[in-house]
Amino acid sequence: MRICLGIEGSANKIGVGIVREDGTVLSNPRRTxxxxxxxxxxxxxTALHHQQWALTLVQEALDQAGLGPASISLIAYTKGPGMGGPLVSCAVVARMLSQLWRVPLQPVNHCVGHIEMGRQITGASNPVVLYVSGGNTQVIAYARQRYRIFGETIDAAVGNVLDRLARALSLSNYPAPGYNIEQEAKKGTTLLELPYGVKGMDVSLSGLLSAAEALARMRVDAPREAAAKPSTASSLAGHHAPPPPPP
Known part of the structure; x- marks a missing residue:
């Protein structure tokens, strides 16, 4: 049975996975x-981080899977979309391994990889997919030999909104901005209305982000005595968005 080693590093996380042809994941070490x-x-x-860890992760993946280079039938890597520097760093390593081990090299579309991974794990045969990874916010389905987008953000993606909101609220990036926003939201006591727009199957989140950043700046610039009031960070993290207008 053929075995693939894949390298993914399109954003701030780099991972090396080894997967059998039947979909069994043999190893998947990562660094963020x-x-x-x-x-x-x-x-x-981010690119320097990936360069530092790439070969270490390849060896970790082989060790965890109990395999050597001779067992690998294919090298895959993320071709894009993603951040240019990190993508190139991983592509160089993948190409080097392909030449050293004399195995084929297969580029993978980042978005398709996410969708197909979800199908593999869930066993779904013909799903409608909500794709909200990083810079993407889309509703997608597969039909007539291609992926079709039924609706998407027309400006900011959900992941970008969460990252920028965490920065505006001075929340830690560890273990992840979205996780830390969720923890703050659990402490919230006040519902703050933030705007967003829906047009057909598309959504606009830039207004929500601008309003949230403005509220965050008010919190940072507030006088010291205002610190005794309920936390804007917690309330903002658990904000209440008004319902969209009827179609």
Whole structure:
């Protein structure tokens, strides 16, 4: 049975997975670049992080799977979409391994990889997919030999909104901005209305982000005595968005 080693590093996480032809995951070690609080992950620093860990993760993946290079039938890597520097760093490693081990090299579309991974894990045969990874917010289904987008964000993606909101609220990037926003939301006591727009099957989140960042700036700039009031961070993290207008 053929075995594939895949390298994914399109954003701040780099992972190396080894998977059998039947879909069995033999190993999947990962490392995440975590920038300082208040900062996002920049392409240069993220690429350097991936370069530092790539070969270590390849060896970890082989060790955890109990395999050697001779057992690998195919090398796969994320071709895009994603951040240019990190993608190139992983592609260089994948190409090097392909040449050293004399096995084929297979580029993979990042978005398709997410969708097909979900289908493999859930066993779904013909799903309608809500794809909300990183810079994507889309409702997708597969028909007539292609993936079709039924609705999507027309500006900011959900993942980008969460990352920027965490920075505006000075929340830690560890273990993940979205997780830390959720923990703050559990402490919230006040519902804050934030705008968003829906047009047909599409959604606009830029207004929500702008309003949230404005509220966060008010919290940062507030006088010291206002610190005794209920936490804006917690309430903002657990905000209440008004319902969209009727179609």
């Amino acid at each position: 670049y975590t920038p300082p609080t208040g900062q996002g992950f920049l392409p240069r620093e």
